[in-house]
Amino acid sequence: MTVPASASAVPAPAGSAQHNDSPAALKQKLRRAERVRKLRAMGLIAPLFFFLLITFVVPILDMMRRSVHDTELSTVWPTVTAAMDSWKDRGNVPDEAVFAALAKDLRAAGETKTLAVAARRLNYAVDNGRSLVFGTARRLPVDATNWKETLIGIEPRWGQVATWNAINQASGPLTTFYLLAALDREKLADGSIVKAPEQSSIYVDILERTFTVSLSVTLLCLVLGFPVAYLLATLPAKHANILMILVLLPFWTSLLVRTAAWVVLLQEQGLVNELLLALGIIEKPIRMIYNRIGVYIAMTHILLPFMILPLYSVMKGIKPHFMRAATSLGATPTEAFVRVYLPMTLPGIGAGALLTFILALGYYITPALVGGAADQMISFFIAFYTSDTVNWGMASALGAVLLVATLVLYSLYNRLVGISNMRLG
């Protein structure tokens, strides 16, 4: 009995000393004690933080910047882009000083061999802009008294307001040109925004197509994945494990391999067609690849695990006694399923659908390999502008539109279902 008594006597003075501290001093002590912990925690996440910053946040911000930042033309044609400020009467072409500046820049760019940059940039906004630039540069006289007449004489298009509007909008440093183009819109010289001409209006269609394909694939995944997830959640562990491996096996296989496999299976002399022919279900091979059907089949197959896993995780948490309670209260099995089980799986359906849908929105390889020209989604065009035509402004603008559309949908979903209700695997 003496030991605990003496032990309790020792900390007593220390305790009373703490009680004498003022609240401010106590808070400071707490802060000091917490600071070390906080620093250690921050030190631990620092590598990941910097990794994400460099590989994720910075590129996205840079992409957003590129979609509105436009200095290509002003770099190679500094004089004329600077002179555009003096163009006040937007109803008519600019005056002589601007034409002189253009001539100066054309010559300078010709000498430094940067004419191609200007030609490419103008080509985005002006039909045959490339020939306009190179044609004028080739026939540019050494000197002229009236550059306005001379240039219009060489190329009548210099006399059109639309050409100068394009140069004005490309003078930078900021532009709405790419973002508007990504939405099939263009800005006229007077500043009004109108629908782009029919032949260059493709992006809204592509965006619609991207959403249609993604939505269809999401629904297909839900319809196919729901029973599988239910089976997984209700089977005894031994069988459920085997089934789970079957679900995960394709998940672990390379995307490219799986897509290529579908090409082999679905082509006109492929396994599926031959089987259907042999069974007498069809008389001649049906086209299942390089069209929308192929895209749906391959994408659904690849995205199915992303639907099944969240559904499974939610269903696993629904104890059988809920269904038992429902039936004991008089509900038929169907009624119990619809009124009790299904609503309880909603967080899983929400998570799976959102995951599948957002992944589908950005799909590139699969539609590119198994789809036809009319089945390409927005990422195909982003890739096209990034690597084929090196029009990064347009690529960034399309990317920004896709990002914004996804975020809008996400927040809509958050409003309707609530992200906190969502359960991922």
Place this chain on the structure above:
Amino acid sequence: MGKADRMSAIATSGAQQPTASAASDTIVSFRGVQKTYDGESLVVKNLNLEIRRGEFLTMLGPSGSGKTTSLMMLAGFEVPTHGEILFDGQSLRNTPPHKRNIGMVFQNYALFPHMTVEENVAFPLSVRRVPKHEQKDLARKALAMVKLEGKESRHPGQLSGGQQQRVALARALVFQPKLVLMDEPLGALDKQLREHMQIEIKHIHERLGVTIVYVTHDQSEALTMSDRIAVFNDGIIQQLDSPTGLYETPQNSFVAHFIGENNILNGEVTAVDGAFCKVRLNGGHEVTARAINIKGVGSRTSLSFRPEKVHIEGISADHPNQLPARVEETIYHGDHVRVRMTVAGSEGFTVKMRFRASRPIPVPGEEMAVAFAAEDCLALDPV
């Protein structure tokens, strides 16, 4: 199976009285019901049980004794491997659970988390296509009965465990089933709330006159609430009796041990005289006991004593049933003192002694005598 037959015979004999008086008083009867999951061992062995209309019957037993399986067979979630269950004289063999019209309260309440309290309670009415306004009326009445007015629009997650249990109760009663099953409904509540709910369920039962079959492993809960208790062990009803019957005259050592506190002394029957018998203990002492479950002279037996029925003071020297004892330990409990002692050479014998300040508490090591009336010493099957 010898033991099993004997035990089920006891169970049937207990249940025979009501059957004989009026057959229509029986609401449920289990007839030779067996259940096995793996085809090797029987979880329920030959269950014969008649449940009377309007009674509160508790199935009591340790886990794995077959009590929950029996309840699940009655609810329709398990199918008997053999035998038959009759409900109101009709076989339940081909009736799916949703057509049985039996209310059920689950251990974890099983309230539907996506519905409000009122929607939960109205659920059995809405699947029965009761008109909407009647649903509302009945649900509110049921909620008032369990004292949950004003909580109609809450979700189950916003209620405390006790309140959730009340909702589950209201939901199981709202469609006026003739029979309500309860599977350890109070298991998740703390002690105080549990005792409170026990009284409340008992009162609801008295008010509504509904038949309740209650499953629990808590013997004090069973004693508090039940009209009759069926004690399960090893898939067999060990005894079916009223709470007092079970406590005062347990039919075998398992029941004596499972219900209340119990002391055991082992010995051998030396003589049988009507309802009483002489038993020679392992230490050589001889006592008189009630012959309840013995096989005759020369057989082994276990004597069962309730701690409060053994005296350690004021014993006259010529008391016929007294044994030498040594105090090992005393524990003060406020209203009484527990004295742990070695009696006739056997350790761990507990005696409850009323505490009075004027009386000294025995000291460990003290040699004394314990005495008991022959009626309070039960000769049961050997353990």
